[in-house]
Amino acid sequence: MKFAPLHKLTTERLVLKKIEKSDSETLLFLRSDKTINQFIKREKTESKEEILTFIKKINNGIINNNWLYWCISLKDNPTMIGTICLWNFSANSKVAEVGYELMPKYQKKGIANEALNRIIEFGFNTLNLESIEASTHKENKSSRSLLLKNKFRLIDNKKKDSDSINNILFALRNPIVKNDIE
Ligand SMILES: CC(C)(COP(=O)(O)OP(=O)(O)OC[C@H]1O[C@@H](n2cnc3c(N)ncnc32)[C@H](O)[C@@H]1OP(=O)(O)O)[C@@H](O)C(=O)NCCC(=O)NCCS
Numbered sequence: 339m340k341f342a343p344l345h346k347l348t349t350e351r352l353v354l355k356k357i358e359k360s361d362s363e364t365l366l367f368l369r370s371d372k373t374i375n376q377f378i379k380r381e382k383t384e385s386k387e388e389i390l391t392f393i394k395k396i397n398n399g400i401i402n403n404n405w406l407y408w409c410i411s412l413k414d415n416p417t418m419i420g421t422i423c424l425w426n427f428s429a430n431s432k433v434a435e436v437g438y439e440l441m442p443k444y445q446k447k448g449i450a451n452e453a454l455n456r457i458i459e460f461g462f463n464t465l466n467l468e469s470i471e472a473s474t475h476k477e478n479k480s481s482r483s484l485l486l487k488n489k490f491r492l493i494d495n496k497k498k499d500s501d502s503i504n505n506i507l508f509a510l511r512n513p514i515v516k517n518d519i520e
Contacts (some may be wrong), residue, residue, distance in 0.1 A: 353416075357393055491508060
């Protein structure tokens with residue numbers, strides 16, 4: 339399965355599109371702000387140079403079929419308000435992990451939910467994924483609630499995220515994929 343070029347996706351209020359250099363200021367905030375990162379274990383990206391390198395790495399990773407990474411913006415304003423990605427694809431490209439983050443001003447408006455809905459639809463209907471997973475800190479209430487609202491189930495039969503023992507794993511199965519066990 340080839341991912342590139344990145345599909346531009348739309349929802350009622352949002353456009354999901356490729357990340358550009360012009361998104362660097364928002365990305366810098368998202369990847370360095372303490373509150374946004376309180377439940378995310380990742381290296382902070384603290385300078386403009388590091389962010390520009392990160393953007394290059396992200397967009398090269400899409401071309402090289404490693405992941406898909408979208409900038410979330412409102413339909414009537416091109417400014418980045420968050421990101422959503424599918425990454426950590428299994429070797430057969432049938433399982434991927436979803437990740438998301440939103441600028442504080444845009445949280446609690448159902449925007450993450452709207453973006454996740456579209457990515458689930460794209461993942462299942464276009465990429466033919468069998469399952470989408472999400473690893474989230476057990477105390478990350480907003481993220482857990484977003485996943486549960488979208489019918490993700492907590493799975494405990496899989497080894498926990500080795501990066502963080504505080505993370506719990508959720509999964510959503512593509513309803514049209516036959517379950518071998520049944
Ligand atoms: C995780 C994160 C993206 C969730 O964002 P969010 O805005 O809370 O999620 P949703 O889009 O589902 O919004 C839900 C809230 O919007 C409210 N809402 C307002 N208008 C709405 C609308 N039109 N439609 C749906 N919900 C709406 C809902 O009632 C709900 O409020 P509640 O949580 O008080 O019940 C956000 O908290 C975040 O960016 N966190 C930092 C990064 C992070 O931790 N990422 C996850 C790593 S695993």
